[in-house]
Amino acid sequence: MPPAREPAVLYEAARRGERAALGRLLSLVERGGPAARQVGRLTFPDGQGDHVVGITGAPGAGKSTLTDRLISEVRAVLEVPVGVLAIDPSSPFSGGAILGDRIRMQGHALDPKVFVRSMATRGHLGGLALAAPEAIRVLAACGYPVVLVETVGVGQVEVEVAGAADTTVVVVNPGWGDAVQAAKAGLLEIADVFAVNKSDRPGAEETRRDLENMLDMNMHMGAWRPPVLPCVAATGEGVPALWAAVVDHRSHLESSGELQERRARRLLDELGRILVASIEEQLTAVRAGSAWDTVTRELIERRKDPYQVADELLAGA
Amino acid sequence: MPPAREPAVLYEAARRGERAALGRLLSLVERGGPAARQVGRLTFPDGQGDHVVGITGAPGAGKSTLTDRLISEVRAVLEVPVGVLAIDPSSPFSGGAILGDRIRMQGHALDPKVFVRSMATRGHLGGLALAAPEAIRVLAACGYPVVLVETVGVGQVEVEVAGAADTTVVVVNPGWGDAVQAAKAGLLEIADVFAVNKSDRPGAEETRRDLENMLDMNMHMGAWRPPVLPCVAATGEGVPALWAAVVDHRSHLESSGELQERRARRLLDELGRILVASIEEQLTAVRAGSAWDTVTRELIERRKDPYQVADELLAGA
Numbered sequence: 001m002p003p004a005r006e007p008a009v010l011y012e013a014a015r016r017g018e019r020a021a022l023g024r025l026l027s028l029v030e031r032g033g034p035a036a037r038q039v040g041r042l043t044f045p046d047g048q049g050d051h052v053v054g055i056t057g058a059p060g061a062g063k064s065t066l067t068d069r070l071i072s073e074v075r076a077v078l079e080v081p082v083g084v085l086a087i088d089p090s091s092p093f094s095g096g097a098i099l100g101d102r103i104r105m106q107g108h109a110l111d112p113k114v115f116v117r118s119m120a121t122r123g124h125l126g127g128l129a130l131a132a133p134e135a136i137r138v139l140a141a142c143g144y145p146v147v148l149v150e151t152v153g154v155g156q157v158e159v160e161v162a163g164a165a166d167t168t169v170v171v172v173n174p175g176w177g178d179a180v181q182a183a184k185a186g187l188l189e190i191a192d193v194f195a196v197n198k199s200d201r202p203g204a205e206e207t208r209r210d211l212e213n214m215l216d217m218n219m220h221m222g223a224w225r226p227p228v229l230p231c232v233a234a235t236g237e238g239v240p241a242l243w244a245a246v247v248d249h250r251s252h253l254e255s256s257g258e259l260q261e262r263r264a265r266r267l268l269d270e271l272g273r274i275l276v277a278s279i280e281e282q283l284t285a286v287r288a289g290s291a292w293d294t295v296t297r298e299l300i301e302r303r304k305d306p307y308q309v310a311d312e313l314l315a316g317a
Numbered sequence: 318m319p320p321a322r323e324p325a326v327l328y329e330a331a332r333r334g335e336r337a338a339l340g341r342l343l344s345l346v347e348r349g350g351p352a353a354r355q356v357g358r359l360t361f362p363d364g365q366g367d368h369v370v371g372i373t374g375a376p377g378a379g380k381s382t383l384t385d386r387l388i389s390e391v392r393a394v395l396e397v398p399v400g401v402l403a404i405d406p407s408s409p410f411s412g413g414a415i416l417g418d419r420i421r422m423q424g425h426a427l428d429p430k431v432f433v434r435s436m437a438t439r440g441h442l443g444g445l446a447l448a449a450p451e452a453i454r455v456l457a458a459c460g461y462p463v464v465l466v467e468t469v470g471v472g473q474v475e476v477e478v479a480g481a482a483d484t485t486v487v488v489v490n491p492g493w494g495d496a497v498q499a500a501k502a503g504l505l506e507i508a509d510v511f512a513v514n515k516s517d518r519p520g521a522e523e524t525r526r527d528l529e530n531m532l533d534m535n536m537h538m539g540a541w542r543p544p545v546l547p548c549v550a551a552t553g554e555g556v557p558a559l560w561a562a563v564v565d566h567r568s569h570l571e572s573s574g575e576l577q578e579r580r581a582r583r584l585l586d587e588l589g590r591i592l593v594a595s596i597e598e599q600l601t602a603v604r605a606g607s608a609w610d611t612v613t614r615e616l617i618e619r620r621k622d623p624y625q626v627a628d629e630l631l632a633g634a
Contacts, residue, residue, distance in 0.1 A: 040623070040624055041625070044619075048619070264617040267616050267623060268613060268617070270623050271616060271627060274624060275627050275630065275631070278627055278628075279596045279597075279600055279631075283592055283593065286592065296585060296588065299584050299585070299588060300581040300584055302362075302365070305357065305361035305362075306584060306587050306591050307354055307357055307358050308358070309588055310595055
């Protein structure tokens with residue numbers, strides 16, 4: 001077996017189009033630590049990309065099928081390479097094994113301009129929020145200017161990860177309560193475009209109306225009102241109009257100056273997470289340090305109080 | 318208005334029995350920051366206490382009424398002063414206004430050996446986990462060797478706060494599903510004693526049996542099997558037996574050596590939280606520092622990457 005390649009070597013290979021090298025870079029980012037940091041520094045200068053589109057919504061809403069359709073749409077309309085990140089905070093699987101295979105089966109396997117990758121947390125939620133913007137940057141820097149980010153499930157992590165997107169598509173289904181659920185999960189605030197998927201089923205019109213009503217009440221919205229668009233991902237119906245709305249939103253962001261603002265805010269959020277991670281590493285070092293056993297014994301024997309012990313540990317770190 | 322007294326002066330007054338000074342110390346602890354830390358250091362040497370009893374369970378289970386009955390029981394049986402902390406992570410109220418008044422109305426108002434205090438989070442969950450052991454120590458050091466800690470609701474915070482107790486009483490009610498709910502909420506693991514409150518209602522026997530069955534399946538239990546005791550807090554029925562079980566558990570902890578272990582583990586947990594809080598303060602200082610504006614501008618203009626910026630900020634902190 002040849003020795004593992006350095007991040008810088010991998011990066012050059014990935015930029016020349018070597019898919020295995022790209023996959024390896026994404027694994028490094030997913031794993032975190034010093035190598036991820038090195039990849040982060042390498043890809044930053046060229047990693048801004050053109051358009052990051054988040055696709056989120058409840059489990060079973062049809063996000064994967066819709067993502068698959070959107071890949072075809074990007075390839076047909078924009079004719080640019082498209083990268084896809086499927087993020088599942090609860091899955092023990094990663095590296096593209098599950099979703100990657102599924103999507104590859106649906107016809108993008110032979111398209112060298114499509115790169116699909118699943119990411120999981122490996123049990124560390126904060127890690128995903130840290131890794132997602134890095135992974136997007138890796139794809140953008142390696143020739144995939146459009147990146148689709150599909151998140152599985154609806155929760156704080158998904159909302160956080162969706163924060164890494166320029167445009168967020170929230171996928172709901174017809175049926176009583178789905179619009180309300182979306183609102184409760186905080187998706188009304190993050191949606192730039194609503195997709196009412198499976199809109200050939202009963203109740204699609206009611207769901208659309210519910211969403212429009214909730215948008216009417218949402219007074220703190222800016223100039224962009226999220227359009228609510230029906231589609232049937234399984235057949236592709238409505239997907240071109242959905243993608244057109246996503247592209248419209250991108251234009252709106254650019255012309256209003258909001259794109260700059262969003263990206264600046266994202267970088268500051270990311271800086272915050274990096275600071276927290278750096279400081280957590282410091283904490284880990286304290287716990288692994290030589291003083292730990294001695295001073296915690298003094299604490300347990302109540303010869304020193306916890307504040308005193310904390311000071312001593314941090315001073316020695 | 319006289320100037321605010323120093324923590325050391327308050328502490329001396331509280332130890333002489335001045336209730337207003339005790340209340341003020343608890344407010345300092347609740348508020349956090351340097352003064353809380355000062356109080357923490359002052360009370361540590363004498364703050365170990367004899368018995369900390371947690372009372373937890375779903376909202377509406379009758380925890381407050383039961384706590385009130387247990388106060389009477391402690392006063393009658395042990396004849397020692399008893400401190401009570403009612404912890405409500407979701408309440409904007411604190412300082413004893415709500416629960417304090419209610420319990421005082423029920424007959425302990427004139428008993429100088431009972432001190433009741435509500436604590437809320439003021440929007441900071443981590444703060445409560447940090448403040449609860451400190452507040453218990455304040456009460457113990459100021460002459461309340463038995464402290465009852467009632468938590469409102471069932472959630473991660475409650476489980477964490479219950480971790481500050483020597484003995485945890487989990488309160489459930491008769492009715493299908495309550496035992497299952499308790500198990501789901503992780504209460505099976507933290508319970509030392511189960512109280513089936515409102516046991517004059519139908520279904521009490523089934524709830525008891527469900528709990529016993531679940532305890533049978535819980536193979537990782539140690540030598541102590543949590544007893545399941547019926548009671549009616551509203552009338553006081555069963556409360557003496559419940560308190561006797563709590564005292565039994567205390568004896569078991571002592572004779573088995575587990576009391577030492579639990580208290581050591583608690584101190585280490587607390588140290589961990591203090592370390593995290595110290596480090597968070599460091600982060601706040603970085604954000605407030607003079608370099609922040611300059612380097613974040615360089616980041617937003619993409620002249621520096623976030624890792625570089627994080628390093629510079631932490632180096633200058």
